[in-house]
Amino acid sequence: MPHQESQQEIRRAAAALDRRRFLTTTGAALALAFTTDLPGSAHAAEADARTVLKADPFTLGVASGDPLPGSVVLWTRLAPKPYESGSGLPNARIAVEWEIARDARFRRVVRRGRTTAHPEFDHSVHVEAGGLAPGSVYHYRFRAGGHTSPAGRTRTAPEAGARLDLLRLAAVSCQAYHDGYYTAHRHLAEEDVDLVFHLGDYLYEYAVDAHGGARKYTDRTLPEIFNRETTTLEDYRLRYALYKSDPDLRAAHAAHPFLVTWDDHETENNYADDTPEDGGPAEEFLVRRAAAYRAYWENQPLRRPQRPRGPDMQLYRRLRFGTLAQFDILDTRQYRSDQAYGDGAHHPGPESEDPKRTMTGAAQERWLIDGWRTSRTLWNVVPQQVTFSERRTDSTPAYKVSMDAWDGYPASRERLLAGAESAGVRNLMVLTGDVHKHYAYDIKRDFGDQKSRTMGTEIVATSITSGKDGQDKPADWDSYMGANPHMKFYNGRRGYVTVRLTRQRAHIDFRAVSAVTTPGAPVHTAASFVTEVGDQGLKKG
Template sequence: MTLSSHQRELRDAVRNTGRRRFLTVTGAAAALAFSVGLPAAGAASAAELDTRQIGEDPFTLGVASGDPLPESVLLWTRLAPRPFEPDSGLPAARIEVRWEVARDERFRHIVRRGTTTAHPEFHHSVHVEVKGLAPDRVLYYRFRAGQWTSPVGRTRTAPAPGAHKRELSLAAVSCQAYHDGYFTAYKHLAQEDVDVVFHLGDYLYEYAVTATGGARNYTDRTLPALFNRETTTLEDYRLRYALYKSDPDLRAAHAAHPFVVTWDDHETENNYAGETPENSVPPEEFLIRRAAAYRAYWENQPLRAPQLPDGPDMKLYRRLQFGRLAQFDILDTRQYRSDQAYGDGWQTPGPESEDPSRTLTGAAQERWLIDGWRHSKATWNVVPQQVTFARRRDVPTDAYKLSMDSWDGYPASRDRVLRGAEATGVDNLMVLTGDVHVGYAFDLKRDFDDPASRTVGTEIVATSIASGKNGSEKPANWANITAANPHMKFYNGRRGYALVTLQERQARADYRTVSAVTTPDAPVTTAASFVTEAGNQGLTPA
């Protein structure tokens, strides 16, 4: 995406917004009032707190790890003795945090240890990049602050470059609306034996959460009124992450597995596109909101330093290698996209949506993706991203509509990506998707109008963790969608997650679902399983 001079001026203005203005600024006129620079971590104004003064457990939000590399992992926590208060119960002071990494969960064999600082400017979040580790190893970690010790987390490093790893297991998750139900799927995922979890977006929702927790319908607790409003300020987004991370099942999943995260829309605002908001607010006002959302996202996720946002911009797309078995190209299809055609939603496609200049990824990210394939030596090239990639007609007639928020609203962008995969010789392309609150399995076709055309890849769409409430095995539009899309092999509306096992000769996808999320502790079952062969793409029932 090429920025105009006006767009550059807006971004420069937002980058100069002070922390206090992130919390309070509203209205278009506020865009002209920037004067205080955003404090840097370690600013001289922040004194150091004597950790003996921390009188309550500061590790209420748990621990997490992410973005595993062959010799490094990223460890995360955030100090918050009282997480539902704006200051989390801590003064605006620097706090020393100790960390340890061990080969065993009792920490008898410690391989790395050190100290870091939790800065108030980053809401006392901690991001530790631990280096010098052995490849492809299960490790355990914990933090200490004063007399307090965090829960123990389990993580692992990636295989060495060029390593011939025989099998890699992953989970794909997305869409966890707190107000729509319990995160029971995470409780089960925490017990699964997977190497890594890919979160494909909508980690939180900007919508208000009532005192009873919405569909959770609490009778034993009352949530503070500060959650019963839409998130717009940095304080709002920070508090909303605290609410979500207060869920014990989400904390358990983070503690059990390393996560690789990417966002969709609700981490900021529903269906925004680049700098275009959902509603008709001035772009300068929306960019202030976007900067606040991006800042809170980085503070509360296991992300490395290169992902630290710069005002309203944050480079989230990145590449991870797991030996010669798999390359993962994690996309951001929200920050750089053209505005949705025809006013968004399900619409009849036409010249506006089919304009070849339209993009879902932006030109730079698109080039980066295809160049990465050109140099890939991996058996499987996997693309974790947000919105449905395969064509998805709503009815099996010529009067069909397509979702303008998905790749169907950007067909030229999709065609460029598929042509790039073919030109670079990618034989085993797999797309991982979230967003739609249902589980799909698609064959990706060279020509979606011709069911007999070559299958060039597969798409595994993970259903939601909770969004959409309980769902159903066969949603109301099941017959129409199934008949309209012969390349679709599976459609299920229950909540849960997808498990994918990559091997040298085949990949397997298991769709794990729970019967309900409006009541806790529902059991998990496997709704369906599919395999696709290396070098012979196409999903078949396992």
């Protein structure tokens, strides 16, 4: 990883490249990826909403997220023509009204206000609504130009010292649009959960053909603009419009507050910090990263501190729910060392075992361990992207592990395990995405010694669609289960995970659907586990 001075030079070069090259090749919009402040009135005139919003502007739905005691983020984006550049809107500011009520019919409105959808942010809206009661359920909606958005349901976090006896979570990841229907999101919308963690690959950069890939549309044709890899700001914005136009994803967002983090595909497969998948100049990749990060923030219910500054965006953050749970949401993509031995599977060696290698970067690593030391909650939950526990391909001496997962960064993992041990963390749960499989692990203090202390549990949520339909027992099931005694469950279907945290235990349900290449498949519980407070380790539930 380059030193700080080198990184600053690269970022200056990226900004210069943006002005010289991309202003001529992709239009002036990409320069916006390097702006940092909210636009002022000098940037664009204000339009009459009723004049410019002839059609419904709320085609991408609503969302909420990052709840704090008495506050939550409300999101929408005006897009009357979502599959067109600029979404059919002029380069003008548009007024948007919002309101929050105690009831679904909005008879008891408790907060309302007016905000602005700026063209510089693709007419997205982020309202950090405050003055709400802690630990409470609310309903919200937006209005613009005589149109009213669908209503969403959200909730605030309880006060920091509040005793909370139950918290219901869900975890999702990896929703390649071209690999199938978002049936799992439709079922998730109907689950009784308090929070949803999206653990990465919300978006895929790969081309989507006119028939929607595995969706095999016969009743519509997607525009040719989607049939290319995303590289520019316009590309990423349009791809979010495609994904968010899906009714099942919109339903899940409207039903629950989301806490999001990214993995690689929101930018490019298997990138590491400023190193693209197939190599190339860091300054050119940082221009692409700036575009991807800006579009990510524009399209997610994130707070102002998460707004990117050019190619940099602090996505790791901490939320607490009373004295029951602390959530340390990680970013294992933006600060990591480049993968050893390439991006795939490889036997551990001197390159991967270099003690200087990092998955999180030094600052995020210190932040996480310091947060554990000061935690006063019963559960410490770490939502993050790639498999944390050791995952050997087989039981032979020549076994391989994933160089893109924590197995490719064992020194970084060891520092976290040592930090958790010294901090006295007793009830640790890692929530993971990425691998398109359901896994359940006991986190061992030393994965080479299965008799070593169980430090916590890792719950891996399978994909929403990525990998298409999958199967209950993948072909490598026997080799993986045999080589990894700490692996307690492995299933290859699509779906999501739900977790019920109490003051006595965590109950985990691995939810699965039988198919995603055809719509409407039912959901079932593939397996259930529990882990007890003070006695970590997964047991069949």
